[in-house]
Amino acid sequence: MDPLSPLSSLSYDVGDFLYVIPIAIPALFGMIVLILDIYLGRGSNKTPLALTSGLGCLLTAVAAWALWAPATGAPVMAGTLAPSAFGAVAALAILIGTTLIGFSVAHHSQSADGVGVDLGRSIAHGELYGLLLFATSGMLAMTIANDMVTFFVAIETLSIAVYALTGVERRRARSAEGAMKYFVLGAFSAAFLLYGMSLLYGATGTMRLDVLAETAIKPSDLPMATVGGTLILIGLLFKVGAVPFHAWVPDAYEGAPSAVTGFMSIGVKVAAFAGMFRIVEGLGACGALGADLAGSPVGSWVLWFVAALTVIGGNAGALTQRNPRRLMAYSGIAHTGYLLVALVAFTRQFGHSSDALNMTYAAHDAAAGLLFYLLAYALANAGVFAVINHLERRGEDVDSLDDLAGLAHTQPRSALVMAVCLLSLAGIPGTAGFLGKLWVFRAGVASGDVGLVVLALMASAISLYYYLRIVVIMYMREPQAGTAGASSEDPQRWCSRLAILVAGVLTIWLGVYPPNAILKLVVDGAQALVH
């Protein structure tokens, strides 16, 4: 049947529902968690919630690996989804975030002595886990969405859940403020995204990315398509927190409770980047990224400048931060910048440069680099936030880096994992972050963007300062009484300790000897994206 006929877009196999399973499981478990919370009652130990959501994530990961990884990226479900290994890797990165962050806050509802619970400060109730899982469902859908409507629904599913999560600590003003700001600006960007999509539909007559990629737009419709494509790009650049659309990031990250900040910094970014690469593939192939300028579409030059601004802005901003969440916010912006380098390399294939074959290689490298980078980034951020969550107790927020002073003396294991994860974020060899950066920057060099790569390298050299400063504070300062860093390890908090351990071990493992299965999945994912 002709794929473009109206009828074909409504037909699908029953077997296609298999591919929906990884999206459905988190939603299902979100509901289970909410119900379970009612049975557990107020003030009780909420560890079962963490375990239940962890189980859900595990099942999802298995399902994603089993069902998405072998798929070729051909559209299913009436063209709304295109499952592939690309989506599987992104899903793994997202699930790493959800699971580890969920585990690391498992004990937040318990007071230190296990008796009284201050509900105002307690966040680890059913809503938290429910919203985490609903957002995860939306993120997973985003990584394989093949239809712009599906894509938009997915992005809103996750966004609304995350707006609510930001304000989950409802008695704290900063939390509510952050949620409000995030919501207003998020709605703003959603308008750009939606408007761009409708313009593009007007120009091309399709919402499907795979069809879009094969559409030859009439020259008279090209301006509309280009404006539409650019608006979509702007909406997505907001989601990943690229300069100058990044202003919400520090405020939202600081306002939200650490648990939510950790989740946001991983899940939202991974899903947004995965979706962005998929959409850009469609935009670029149909020419909606603009006309050729020196061999590449204008869109890739725009991204070039955005990437340059983002690596500089993110790293410069992080230098003088004292609040760990704000620092991680800027660090996240900086990582957005590095990943935009990969996106620039990725978009070079759409131009008509004389070096087309090499540009395809570079695009392949960029997509593979992106996936590995996302895994490394998810692990490292999960480790950092797991440690922060582990340290936070009733009344003992980690609001200043000084609170971490002397952590290496009181909790050597947590401090070690934190140090490893920070080094991974800085891209020190021996950690997953190094391989991720290497891969991404290699793609940048292959696509001829040496200047941008050099800039990113210099910026990441600057980043060493603020990452290492935390290590210095942890290892070379004496613990200060009354701070989180001064309290010793609590053996009862095994859930969060497990999360910390897993993040540390995997960061080193992926950095020193990445297993072949993962590498194969990453390369398959890139293959599915770049034909």
Added chain:
Amino acid sequence: MFPKETALLPAIILIPLLGALFNGLFGKRLGKGIVSTVAVAAPLIAFFFAAALFFGLHAADHGPLLSQTSVVVLKAKKDTAGSSLPGRLNKARRELGKRDDLFKIPEIEGKDRNQVLRLVGPASLAGDEALKTLAHRHNLVVAPAASAAPRSYRYNLGTWIHVGNFKVDFEFVVDRLSIILMLVITGVGFLIHLYSTDYMGAEPRGTYARYFSYLNLFIASMLVLVMGGNLLILFIGWEGVGMCSYLLIGFDYEDAKKAACGTKAFVVNRIGDMGVVLGMFCLLAALAETTAGGTLSLNFQTLNLALGGSTLNAGLIGAGCLLLFFGCTGKSAQIPLHLWLPDAMAGPTPVSALIHAATMVTAGIYLIARMSPIFAGAEVIGVPVLGIVALIGGLTAFFAGAAAIGQDDIKKVLAYSTVSQLGYMFLGVGALAMGAAVFHLVAHAFFKAVLFLGAGAVIHATHTQSMRRMGGLKNYMPTTYWTMAIGALALAGFPLLSGFFSKDMILLATLLRAKAAGAHWIWYVLYLLGLGTGFLTAVYSTRLIGMTFWGDYRGGGPGGRHPHAAPSAMALPLFVLGVLTIGAALLGLPALAAWMEPGAEILPHYLAPVVAQASDYLVNYPAVSSELYHRYEIGGLLVGAMASLFGVAVGWKIWGSRAPSQVGWESQVSGQLASIRQVLANAWYYDEWVNKRFVQPAVLYLSALLWEHVDDNAIDRGLVDGTGRVAVQLSLFTRVFQTGHVARYAAYFVVGAVVILASVHLYSI
């Protein structure tokens, strides 16, 4: 080819390395017993392994012919005319350029010039079908040629550097030359480790472990130096021993003076090392032109085959060899870079014995011997590089030997003596008597070690290094006296001891070189310098023994303790080395009998297949007949013996036969004698001169410029602090935007969106 034993190659290096690591990491927490056991065991095991390799090489020599590489030549078929032969050879060569398992050398000189193409490659080369077809196509035939590679153990850890057609393997090679040095390094090394367990016994545990860690690391580095299969691996060892030397000279780093001595050694060596690196580049450049696009490597075999006797890039090769020799003057303490070695005596005495007498300082001789085919043909503006080597060696030998007479510090005497003896070795190397130089190297390692270790025992017993405060120790420490006396006599070239024969062999080579057709008259001067040095050596050797052991004990003072005899762990190495000093003579008994071939001495003969210029005097100097050779040999021995005996007699007359109370007469002499003494005591004021001419101006101007202006102002304040400041300013700037007002955030968004849309519009629509 050598399936089992090759595994010993990395093991020999790994064992001392692990010992160093073990003691460095855990030694502080463990007892001295464990530390010393590990430290002493490491060189001993390495020595046994080296011995196993030695016998393995020996067996291989007498077993079926085994060789890893084979050499074939491509030459014209018998029935074809040779008119266009060079062209055909060239074509074949170009076609072979695609095969990188081959090494192609055109015959540059001799009757085969432009008649054959020599190929070095894997053992199966002679039967290689592809090669035969190729040869047939060009009307050529493949013929086996004499093997270029003497049997050796080869262990390749894999490719280290591979850039373009430049390829360096991490390879180790053990052949006859390296095995001799390995036996000396591990054998003498073991004895000195053993000696050190007592000598350093009073040190605190941490220091003790640190000392042995460094010492083991030195053994490992030195083994890398002599086992490295190419120049770059050699250079790793070269730098490694330099670092260990630095660490051990400044071992007592809390003493600023000693630390400064370490720094001096390090800096002077660095100057020389620059020569090695530059030399490497020159040779590589020469090789690149010679092989014309083939695989480039720094492998010794490749370099020697390709560049030995090559006239293609004579300038580059000459410059390269001269620069390498400049590096040797640093490491082996020759003029002009000899000035660090006397200061190196700040280190513990066993270190002086091992590093600054027996092993490390001989690295230069090893390097030239290893690359002797290249050095033999190298010329710089018409002057043969080896002539320069011999001249430097001869001058160093003489001036350092004279300076040794003026020293009162027992270790300084030995230090200048070492510089002087190394000069002898370079004289031998320069006269193309590589075998003689290596023989002297081995003999010197034994007798200088015995002298240093004896001096250490004396210092240990008297707590002073000044010979004026010694004297009469003969009665207190007889073992030390007798072993040191043997060492000193060997050093003095006393007839029938090892030093006598080894020095004679070098002097004979110099004389023969002078007699060679067309030789420069300077060779006669060098011979006389060598002979004179022999006399001076005998004088200061006797003086050393006289001032230390004869007469009455002048140290201690009122209530001072009497010196004690050396403990057994110190006496045993002394005894063993004493025996070796005597026994080493056997390695180089001269070929006196008329029926003996010239160059049939044991050690040079052993080295001959590896070191091209080890012993073939007659090939080098066709002017000298075999009969004449024997006559010179006997004459040289007699003259040498006379110089030595005369020197000993002079020494005996001045320092031995005087009344004990008069030993301090040196400080009371006046007039011309006193000024000579001053000059010698200050070693010709070379240090002062260098200090005034080079060091001080460098400190004043260059260092002030580089440190204060370039480093402090430009780099530290400008680049380092500046980067930080710019970044922080940028950071503060970004904070300005973060006002917390949503409306403003939305405004940024809109501005960004408008700019992007506008630019897309501008360029695209």
